[in-house]
Amino acid sequence: MRKPGVLLPLLFEHLLKKxxxxxxxxxxxxxxxxxxxxxxxxxxxCTGCRICFTVCSAxxxxxxxxxxxxxxxxxxxxxxxxxxxxxxxxxxxxxxxxCPFDAIHLTGGVGLVGYIRQKMRVPG
Amino acid sequence: xxxPLDVALYLLIFPGFLFxxxxxxxCEWLDRKVYARMQNRVGPPIFQPFADLVKLLxxxxxxxxxxxxxxxxxxxxxxxxxxMTPIFNIPIWSVKALFPLQGDLLITLYLLTIPTLALxxxxxxxxxxxxxxxxxxxxxxxxxxxxxxxxxxxxAGVIAGSWSISxxxxxxxxxxxxxxxxxxxxxxxxxxxEAKLERTPFDIPHAETEIVGGTLTEYSGKKLAVMHLVDDIxxxxxxxxxxxxxxxxxxxxxSSFVLYGTDITPWINFILYVAKSLIIVFVLTLVRTLFxxxxxxxxxxxSWKYLAIGGLFQMFIAVMYxxxxxxxxx
Amino acid sequence: xxxxxxxxVGPQHPSFKEPMRLDLSVDGEKVVSADIIVSFNHRGxxxxxxxxxxxxxxxxxxxxxxxxxxxxxxxxxxxxxxxxGLEVPxxxxxxxxxxxxxxxxxxxxxxxGVAGHMIGWDTFLMYTWKDRERVNDMLELTTGNRVHYAxxxxxxxxxxxxxxxxxRLKRGLGFLEERTRYYMHVMTEEETFLKRTVGLGLLxxxxxxxxxxVGPTIRGxxxxxxxRADDPYAAYGDLDFSVVTSDxxxxxxxxxxxxxxxxxxxRMCNQILDELPGxxxxxxxxxxxxxxxxxxxxxxxxxxxxxxxxxNGGNTPERIKIRSPTLANWLVMTEMLKGVYIADVPIVxxxxxxxxxxxxxxxxxxxxxxxxxVTTLDALRKRGMxxxxxx
Numbered sequence: 001m002r003k004p005g006v007l008l009p010l011l012f013e014h015l016l017k018k019x020x021x022x023x024x025x026x027x028x029x030x031x032x033x034x035x036x037x038x039x040x041x042x043x044x045x046c047t048g049c050r051i052c053f054t055v056c057s058a059x060x061x062x063x064x065x066x067x068x069x070x071x072x073x074x075x076x077x078x079x080x081x082x083x084x085x086x087x088x089x090x091x092x093x094x095x096x097x098x099c100p101f102d103a104i105h106l107t108g109g110v111g112l113v114g115y116i117r118q119k120m121r122v123p124g
Numbered sequence: 125x126x127x128p129l130d131v132a133l134y135l136l137i138f139p140g141f142l143f144x145x146x147x148x149x150x151c152e153w154l155d156r157k158v159y160a161r162m163q164n165r166v167g168p169p170i171f172q173p174f175a176d177l178v179k180l181l182x183x184x185x186x187x188x189x190x191x192x193x194x195x196x197x198x199x200x201x202x203x204x205x206x207x208m209t210p211i212f213n214i215p216i217w218s219v220k221a222l223f224p225l226q227g228d229l230l231i232t233l234y235l236l237t238i239p240t241l242a243l244x245x246x247x248x249x250x251x252x253x254x255x256x257x258x259x260x261x262x263x264x265x266x267x268x269x270x271x272x273x274x275x276x277x278x279x280a281g282v283i284a285g286s287w288s289i290s291x292x293x294x295x296x297x298x299x300x301x302x303x304x305x306x307x308x309x310x311x312x313x314x315x316x317x318e319a320k321l322e323r324t325p326f327d328i329p330h331a332e333t334e335i336v337g338g339t340l341t342e343y344s345g346k347k348l349a350v351m352h353l354v355d356d357i358x359x360x361x362x363x364x365x366x367x368x369x370x371x372x373x374x375x376x377x378x379s380s381f382v383l384y385g386t387d388i389t390p391w392i393n394f395i396l397y398v399a400k401s402l403i404i405v406f407v408l409t410l411v412r413t414l415f416x417x418x419x420x421x422x423x424x425x426x427s428w429k430y431l432a433i434g435g436l437f438q439m440f441i442a443v444m445y446x447x448x449x450x451x452x453x454x
Numbered sequence: 455x456x457x458x459x460x461x462x463v464g465p466q467h468p469s470f471k472e473p474m475r476l477d478l479s480v481d482g483e484k485v486v487s488a489d490i491i492v493s494f495n496h497r498g499x500x501x502x503x504x505x506x507x508x509x510x511x512x513x514x515x516x517x518x519x520x521x522x523x524x525x526x527x528x529x530x531x532x533x534x535x536x537x538x539g540l541e542v543p544x545x546x547x548x549x550x551x552x553x554x555x556x557x558x559x560x561x562x563x564x565x566x567g568v569a570g571h572m573i574g575w576d577t578f579l580m581y582t583w584k585d586r587e588r589v590n591d592m593l594e595l596t597t598g599n600r601v602h603y604a605x606x607x608x609x610x611x612x613x614x615x616x617x618x619x620x621x622r623l624k625r626g627l628g629f630l631e632e633r634t635r636y637y638m639h640v641m642t643e644e645e646t647f648l649k650r651t652v653g654l655g656l657l658x659x660x661x662x663x664x665x666x667x668v669g670p671t672i673r674g675x676x677x678x679x680x681x682r683a684d685d686p687y688a689a690y691g692d693l694d695f696s697v698v699t700s701d702x703x704x705x706x707x708x709x710x711x712x713x714x715x716x717x718x719x720x721r722m723c724n725q726i727l728d729e730l731p732g733x734x735x736x737x738x739x740x741x742x743x744x745x746x747x748x749x750x751x752x753x754x755x756x757x758x759x760x761x762x763x764x765x766n767g768g769n770t771p772e773r774i775k776i777r778s779p780t781l782a783n784w785l786v787m788t789e790m791l792k793g794v795y796i797a798d799v800p801i802v803x804x805x806x807x808x809x810x811x812x813x814x815x816x817x818x819x820x821x822x823x824x825x826x827x828v829t830t831l832d833a834l835r836k837r838g839m840x841x842x843x844x845x
Contacts, residue, residue, distance in 0.1 A: 001643060002644075002645050002648055003643060003645055004414075004415065004645035005414045005644075005645075006639075006640050006644040007413075007414060007578075007581075007640065007644070008414060011414065011577070012162075014161065014162050014163065015158070015161050015162055017164065019161070019164055020587075021165055021166045023166075032594050032595055032598055033598075034598060035598055036599070054507075055507070055509050055510065056510070057506065057510035057511075057512070057513040057514060058513070090513065090602075091599075091604075092513045092604045094510075094512075094513070094604075097612065098509075162577070163580035163581070164580065164581075164584060165580065257796075324575075325574070327574065328797070414577070415575070415646045416570070416573045416575035416578075416644075416646040416647050416649075416650055417573055417646075418646065418649065418650070419649075419650070419797045419798065421483075421795070422649055
């Protein structure tokens with residue numbers, strides 16, 4: 001049956017309810033479990049194998065010379081370490097999945113913004 | 125006779141320019157806030173329409189090359205003046221308006237048609253395609269809603285036996301039964317006012333998704349600010365007119381309330397006037413939230429099938445009421 | 455002969471979400487014929503995939519489209535798994551189907567809002583998008599993100615649905631079912647909505663079949679064409695659903711089909727959550743894919759999506775060709791636009807649910823030489839400029 005104004009009861013109901021809008025940042029929305037936000041890189045576990053550099057789809061990882069020269073097993077020395085560019089990263093977590101030494105973790109954390117692009121790197 | 129200082133006060137402060145400006149901005153805020161709340165959103169804060177006005181006044185004013193400069197620049201001012209003038213004929217704080225005239229109902233109806241014609245002229249003088257189509261649609265809509273609006277307003281005049289708004293209000297204040305007779309006309313006049321102000325479901329001339337900005341596409345800066353004010357003040361004056369004609373019985377005659385020797389009836393009447401106008405604005409917003417936009421041919425269809433026939437019916441029962449023993453002119 | 459006015463609509467226009475251009479020849483208020491010029495945002499995705507490995511391509515293919523992103527990745531993974539001959543575990547198939555159906559619901563609710571906005575009914579937009587937030591919350595719970603889920607990989611899925619999330623998912627599905635039934639009721643009864651959609655954009659069944667329309671466009675013209683039923687992939691062979699069609703052949707019919715599909719999706723999601731098999735969710739896939747080629751089809755929210763993947767033994771694909779559903783529906787749109795009023799052009803254009811970012815792929819066919827080539831944006835630009843005499 002066709003009639004105009006089908007939404008009328010709903011309009012009055014909404015007039016008396018609280019708005020659906022989330023007033024961010026006063027109210028926050030709980031993040032889901034293992035939300036992929038901030039990249040945390042562990043210096044102890046990394047061996048400089050470059051697998052993360054190979055699989056990164058956004059080319060957000062750059063290998064630079066390791067100034068610390070951390071010693072690895074069998075007498076070798078770590079030559080390169082990665083730096084992660086947070087503004088290029090698209091948080092796919094493929095690096096976390098592919099790293100054989102479990103050195104990269106993506107933890108929760110929103111609002112990763114900054115004014116200076118050179119500062120938005122891990123490690124700093 | 126009133127002194128020039130009094131006239132200046134009336135024209136510029138109350139109930140003239142400043143009052144209309146503030147009340148118009150308040151009504152626009154109420155409209156947007158209620159619209160948002162009905163959609164379960166938050167809505168703008170109270171100073172938002174004023175902030176929009178100030179922002180528009182500060183923007184650059186661009187005049188395209190091929191337009192007719194005189195029409196393009198000065199039509200908004202004509203529309204602005206035309207929409208502000210009827211407030212002097214509408215009773216606000218007493219049964220009598222500020223400058224009542226015989227036949228001021230007709231003058232008000234004519235003056236309220238001018239903004240629509242101004243939109244057509246603006247669309248015509250800005251030579252590009254979208255304003256042209258918008259102007260044509262505005263003029264076409266005039267064929268639809270003007271007849272029911274005039275018919276219903278005049279049937280109120282028939283009941284009161286005079287073409288002056290102040291006399292209609294006085295008659296309805298003395299004989300409130302007349303308001304019951306005018307109920308169908310009230311509903312039809314509300315829908316026709318919705319079309320006159322170009323709001324959904326009749327906002328065809330400035331349908332954003334179809335013809336970009338509609339009639340006002342080429343406007344920017346001060347001229348756009350003036351046209352937005354024409355919209356807001358049109359809403360105020362239109363709802364004041366309907367409040368005076370159809371809800372005119374809810375008003376007190378002079379010196380009904382005397383407190384400590386001073387006559388406070390004007391204050392009470394003013395509060396009643398604001399309440400009536402805001403109720404009408406609320407109903408207009410409700411209609412705007414509820415419906416989708418109609419096409420121009422569907423709108424004309426609807427106007428002539430339902431609104432105009434309803435207007436004729438209202439005129440018929442008004443005449444019958446006057447001729448019968450119940451009604452009659454005091 | 456009278457010259458009709460040509461109104462150009464676009465590429466920048468408040469009515470279209472993405473840039474495309476329609477040249478409408480009008481006679482008064484009626485459209486006589488329409489001409490479409492697309493590909494304003496051609497991004498060269500197919501060429502970019504040739505320079506990346508299969509793992510990197512997963513994330514590039516995901517970003518071909520924002521709303522149907524899971525469909526693209528799913529189709530791609532199926533094609534690569536077919537070349538590899540890999541058997542994906544059943545639990546992974548079920549999870550892929552679940553997310554695919556949630557994405558379909560999210561896309562259709564999005565479309566309801568946009569259709570409401572096209573006819574000036576913003577209230578409907580606000581209400582349907584409020585409920586769409588619930589679908590996005592469910593997707594975020596399962597995959598960690600609202601758009602671009604990064605869930606699929608060659609060989610399975612990367613995440614699992616946990617037991618403690620099942621309760622919330624089921625509650626969300628129940629809420630959405632009630633709301634969709636309400637919208638179905640509103641759609642069938644609201645006078646102003648019916649006035650603006652019934653009888654518009656007529657596409658008779660014969661013409662739809664002849665022009666090879668896909669998706670809800672052709673299902674709204676009473677043709678039962680659905681890849682999920684004709685050629686089942688993933689878990690659709692085990693699920694119980696019906697293909698929704700409508701015999702009115704107009705914009706209202708397509709709206710009805712979309713609402714019906716949302717209800718069918720909810721039914722399928724409930725079945726999946728009840729019958730989710732145990733087991734692992736991925737198998738290891740080699741990074742080098744042997745030489746071969748595969749063609750797969752998938753039912754994206756907008757219609758049939760076809761992927762062709764060719765590999766030559768390395769770890770980057772040699773050629774990926776994407777035929778997205780909107781590309782098949784363009785011709786249909788020019789037919790539907792004949793005889794409508796200008797005021798109805800936005801809603802009729804939107805009835806095919808155009809997703810231009812999916813469809814901007816350019817192939818030049820040169821009839822005189824019988825050649826076909828895929829070109830880059832720079833070459834096209836140069837060609838256009840040469841033709842106009844601009845240097």
